[in-house]
Amino acid sequence: MRRICVFCGSNPGNDPHFMAGARKLGELLVSQGIGVVYGGGNVGCMGALADAALAAGGEVIGVIPQALQDRELAHPGLTSLHLVATMHERKALMAELSDGFIALPGGLGTLEELFEIATWSQLGLHAKPLALLNVHGFYDHLVAFLDQCETEGFVQQANRDTIIVESEAELALERIRSYTPPLVRKWIDKQEI
Numbered sequence: 001m002r003r004i005c006v007f008c009g010s011n012p013g014n015d016p017h018f019m020a021g022a023r024k025l026g027e028l029l030v031s032q033g034i035g036v037v038y039g040g041g042n043v044g045c046m047g048a049l050a051d052a053a054l055a056a057g058g059e060v061i062g063v064i065p066q067a068l069q070d071r072e073l074a075h076p077g078l079t080s081l082h083l084v085a086t087m088h089e090r091k092a093l094m095a096e097l098s099d100g101f102i103a104l105p106g107g108l109g110t111l112e113e114l115f116e117i118a119t120w121s122q123l124g125l126h127a128k129p130l131a132l133l134n135v136h137g138f139y140d141h142l143v144a145f146l147d148q149c150e151t152e153g154f155v156q157q158a159n160r161d162t163i164i165v166e167s168e169a170e171l172a173l174e175r176i177r178s179y180t181p182p183l184v185r186k187w188i189d190k191q192e193i
């Protein structure tokens with residue numbers, strides 16, 4: 001596990017737990033020798049995550065579209081900043097650079113990134129772990145809705161199960177480290193290992 005991509009809000013949110021959760025995750029990743037890949041901004045939870053990881057001496061890689069450099073105030077102190085042409089390039093490069101993904105509280109951009117990575121996993125385009133970090137219950141309703149999607153027959157259990165949900169960053173990271181992709185799991189089951 002060399003690098004984890006973190007999706008999170010470009011706003012701080014109304015509850016101080018969200019910025020604190022971003023800072024805590026940044027510090028935790030560095031303490032476990034894991035580099036951070038993220039959207040490259042210096043605002044909201046994104047900025048808090050990057051600042052905390054940098055202050056702890058970690059590697060922080062930003063990936064930002066040229067057109068968003070000003071709006072999201074590209075962070076000036078990152079280990080490296082990749083400037084890309086489009087949102088699609090941004091997500092593809094963030095995914096390529098990372099061994100797993102964590103979504104912190106955020107808005108539409110964060111949700112879009114989370115679900116794109118989840119659907120890429122469903123399609124077998126990658127087999128990297130993805131965790132939803134449910135800081136202070138922020139994602140409770142979304143988790144309930146995902147369960148409903150499964151109950152109503154729109155999401156298969158195996159695909160629902162690829163989204164790890166934890167409230168504590170340490171536990172999310174532990175589950176990410178021990179994640180077995182569904183296809184490998186099927187194979188292990190068949191071998192009765």
Ligand code: AMP
Pocket residue numbers: 008009010011039041068072087088090091106107108109110111112113
């Ligand atoms: P938000 O959660 O809306 O504050 O956005 C968090 C991050 O997601 C910001 O860096 C946004 O630029 C980014 N974002 C928004 N929409 C997209 C998208 N369609 N693809 C990739 N990133 C996006």
